[in-house]
Amino acid sequence: MKLTGAKIINECLVREGVEVVFGYPGGAIMHFYDAMLDYPIHHVLTRHEQGAIFAADSYARVSGKVGVAIATSGPGATNLVTGISTAMMDSVPVVCITGQVAAHLIGGDAFQETDMTGITLPITKHNYMVTNASELAHVIREAFFIARSGRPGPVLIDICKNAQFEEVEFIYPEEISLPGYKPPEHAPIEDLEKAVKLIAESVRPVILAGHGVQMSGSMDELKSFAQKTQTPVAMTLLGLGSLPASNPYNLGMMGMHGEAYCNQAIQNADLLLAFGMRFDDRVTAHLRTYAPRARKIHIDIDPTEINKNVKVDVPLVGNLKTVLNDMIPLVKPSEHEEWLDQITQWKEETKARDILSWPDEEKLHSAHVIRDFWEKTAGDAIVTTGVGQHQMWAAQYYQLEKPYRLVTSGGAGTMGFGLPAAIGAWFACPERDIWVVEGDGSFQMSLNEMATVVQEGANIKILLINNSFLGMVRQWQEFFFDKRYAATPISGPDFIKIGEAYGIPSKRVTKRKDVMDAISFAQETPGPVLIEYQVEKEDSVFPMVPSGAALDEMMRRPITRKKAGKK
Amino acid sequence: MQHTLIAKVENKPGVLNRVASLFRRRNFNIESLNVGRTENPDLSHMTIVMENHDQDASRVEANLYKLVNVLDVQDVTNQPAVTRDLALIKVAVEPDRRTEIANLANIFRAQIVDVAPDSVIVEITGTEEKIEGLVELLRPIGIIELVRTGRVAMLRGNSLGIRYTPGTNGDTPNSINIKNKKE
Numbered sequence: 107m108k109l110t111g112a113k114i115i116n117e118c119l120v121r122e123g124v125e126v127v128f129g130y131p132g133g134a135i136m137h138f139y140d141a142m143l144d145y146p147i148h149h150v151l152t153r154h155e156q157g158a159i160f161a162a163d164s165y166a167r168v169s170g171k172v173g174v175a176i177a178t179s180g181p182g183a184t185n186l187v188t189g190i191s192t193a194m195m196d197s198v199p200v201v202c203i204t205g206q207v208a209a210h211l212i213g214g215d216a217f218q219e220t221d222m223t224g225i226t227l228p229i230t231k232h233n234y235m236v237t238n239a240s241e242l243a244h245v246i247r248e249a250f251f252i253a254r255s256g257r258p259g260p261v262l263i264d265i266c267k268n269a270q271f272e273e274v275e276f277i278y279p280e281e282i283s284l285p286g287y288k289p290p291e292h293a294p295i296e297d298l299e300k301a302v303k304l305i306a307e308s309v310r311p312v313i314l315a316g317h318g319v320q321m322s323g324s325m326d327e328l329k330s331f332a333q334k335t336q337t338p339v340a341m342t343l344l345g346l347g348s349l350p351a352s353n354p355y356n357l358g359m360m361g362m363h364g365e366a367y368c369n370q371a372i373q374n375a376d377l378l379l380a381f382g383m384r385f386d387d388r389v390t391a392h393l394r395t396y397a398p399r400a401r402k403i404h405i406d407i408d409p410t411e412i413n414k415n416v417k418v419d420v421p422l423v424g425n426l427k428t429v430l431n432d433m434i435p436l437v438k439p440s441e442h443e444e445w446l447d448q449i450t451q452w453k454e455e456t457k458a459r460d461i462l463s464w465p466d467e468e469k470l471h472s473a474h475v476i477r478d479f480w481e482k483t484a485g486d487a488i489v490t491t492g493v494g495q496h497q498m499w500a501a502q503y504y505q506l507e508k509p510y511r512l513v514t515s516g517g518a519g520t521m522g523f524g525l526p527a528a529i530g531a532w533f534a535c536p537e538r539d540i541w542v543v544e545g546d547g548s549f550q551m552s553l554n555e556m557a558t559v560v561q562e563g564a565n566i567k568i569l570l571i572n573n574s575f576l577g578m579v580r581q582w583q584e585f586f587f588d589k590r591y592a593a594t595p596i597s598g599p600d601f602i603k604i605g606e607a608y609g610i611p612s613k614r615v616t617k618r619k620d621v622m623d624a625i626s627f628a629q630e631t632p633g634p635v636l637i638e639y640q641v642e643k644e645d646s647v648f649p650m651v652p653s654g655a656a657l658d659e660m661m662r663r664p665i666t667r668k669k670a671g672k673k
Numbered sequence: 674m675q676h677t678l679i680a681k682v683e684n685k686p687g688v689l690n691r692v693a694s695l696f697r698r699r700n701f702n703i704e705s706l707n708v709g710r711t712e713n714p715d716l717s718h719m720t721i722v723m724e725n726h727d728q729d730a731s732r733v734e735a736n737l738y739k740l741v742n743v744l745d746v747q748d749v750t751n752q753p754a755v756t757r758d759l760a761l762i763k764v765a766v767e768p769d770r771r772t773e774i775a776n777l778a779n780i781f782r783a784q785i786v787d788v789a790p791d792s793v794i795v796e797i798t799g800t801e802e803k804i805e806g807l808v809e810l811l812r813p814i815g816i817i818e819l820v821r822t823g824r825v826a827m828l829r830g831n832s833l834g835i836r837y838t839p840g841t842n843g844d845t846p847n848s849i850n851i852k853n854k855k856e
Contacts, residue, residue: 228698232741286683286744409735409838
């Protein structure tokens with residue numbers, strides 16, 4: 107059967123199970139868009155290509171499927187770059203399809219020509235340029251396989267205009283050959299035995315659960331490993347939700363803004379079991395002082411992560427789920443009562459410093475807002491965030507019982523991620539409650555996507571934390587730059603008017619007593635709602651590990667109500 | 674220390690760029706890089722010589738493995754391997770001193786491959802030390818131009834060699850096939 111390239115792309119997408127794509131049309135991708143009308147693929151028109159790729163990214167994180175983003179050549183394609191890098195840093199399976207000028211014009215600086223495979227080379231798992239229609243089926247098949255297998259990641263396919271309208275024989279490749287691509291599955295038994303020996307010798311073990319736990323669907327394995335060996339579990343930002351917050355072995359979030367007792371546990375551990383995480387600088391703090399007494403076992407599917415930041419004693423390279431299933435029967439049950447008691451003591455101290463233990467003084471702190479929001483939604487909403495203080499507060503106070511609930515840009519720290527991500531999450535799980543927690547700075551980078559929300563009728567609730575500052579940078583300026591607030595005071599529009607102008611019912615809250623009511627209002631109002639919380643302007647995220655310090659040298663929130671200062 | 678890596682890569686456009694870009698991105702320093710065809714028209718052979726602070730080059734090896742177009746990588750620095758370099762050396766020489774050059778070339782099993790009225794081109798193949806030796810002798814006579822291919826390397830015998838990347842040792846399947854999951 108002869109088909110145009112544009113139809114072949116659609117045929118292949120349907121066969122990959124694609125139901126929804128996010129994108130923005132343009133000259134070099136028009137043939138593909140035209141053909142899409144005849145296929146059961148829903149296209150979501152975002153208001154900026156960056157919104158499209160954030161939505162596709164979030165769709166992939168929530169659904170476990172591959173997200174698809176589409177853009178035209180030149181500026182359309184380059185607008186994807188930040189989102190591709192975000193997906194790369196967080197290992198999210200995304201396929202980007204970009205239009206390109208006709209093959210005979212390549213290299214001639216034609217209108218809207220940009221070297222997309224060149225630009226995205228270091229920020230994609232792999233990329234392709236397709237110059238004729240006969241290559242399309244193979245390339246798309248390979249791209250989806252590469253994106254979702256092994257350590258997932260973004261794959262870009264740059265498709266020349268002529269490859270979209272040429273007609274060629276369409277044969278769907280049931281089998282393809284990728285001789286240089288072989289993601290590891292099992293770890294060698296000798297290495298497993300070494301690991302089992304270290305586990306048996308340990309008296310103060312800690313598990314470090316990363317994004318890999320949810321990516322590989324190893325939540326049950328994690329839980330049974332933790333229970334069998336009585337090992338507490340610390341989580342990275344993207345690991346949150348791997349173990350229910352109410353589980354007795356849960357230590358919460360580790361790292362720069364992690365729980366103090368969690369960081370203390372890591373620093374005092376004699377064995378670290380890293381499950382699908384990569385010892386990012388945000389979780390290790392100063393490397394030379396990191397977990398000095400601990401031996402390390404590192405399970406990761408990506409061999410380049412082994413010994414990259416932290417030298418490990420036993421590397422187990424393979425699929426986390428497979429490796430854990432291989433390892434759990436080999437480990438003997440053990441008890442670590444003394445160690446767990448010690449951690450409980452550290453926990454008690456943390457409680458005293460928690461902002462939630464403070465008396466109510468009519469001041470609205472972000473922590474209060476997130477805490478009340480958590481209670482009202484029973485901790486079961488899908489929460490997407492931007493990047494900054496609000497993101498850390500959401501991670502600290504929105505305690506997750508289930509996986510795939512927190513969608514946030516971890517490795518790249520991409521502002522403006524929250525609202526487009528909520529759109530992607532809504533298409534992945536329209537029956538769930540979808541909430542965006544955004545800051546006033548981050549929100550202003552992508553609030554144009556409110557139009558997309560309304561056009562698609564997406565039921566998304568926006569919780570805006572407004573402190574009139576780029577708060578995270580302001581916090582650093584307060585602590586390390588003598589309060590010289592360079593470029594951090596930020597004004598905004600009247601967010602209520604903006605929301606209403608887009609057709610979104612909007613409410614402003616300035617008092618703590620009104621926090622709950624506003625959330626009820628959002629829950630009871632059908633469709634999207636925006637609530638702006640005007641919170642304390644100069645509040646800081648605690649605890650905080652300053653750069654260059656060891657992981658347990660944290661700046662803590664003072665127990666008394668004096669202004670925050672040195673620890 | 675200096676490491677020599679050999680890699681089998683797919684013979685496709687852009688693969689050299691991917692390898693070079695990886696070295697730049699990860700801040701690895703290339704001393705020389707040689708790409709050439711192999712017995713298999715679908716594959717190219719790369720020899721990469723690099724400076725590395727670490728004792729082994731396993732991080733470089735692992736990163737190369739991660740490239741979809743790279744089939745196999747090994748660090749042959751401490752393995753039995755044959756390594757060769759080729760140099761063309763143009764020497765300024767008047768006709769009366771040509772015999773002197775020819776004699777020197779002879780000692781090094783090099784050849785004179787071009788003769789012009791006032792210069793000759795000497796071709797030499799061998800280890801880098803051997804080439805350095807000839808270059809030192811020719812320098813006082815007057816080297817006008819010198820080009821070298823950079824190192825090429827091949828493992829001795831039939832051994833599969835050693836790979837330092839966890840999970841890849843001895844594992845060199847020629848192709849994998851994937852199938853669509855029936856849903």
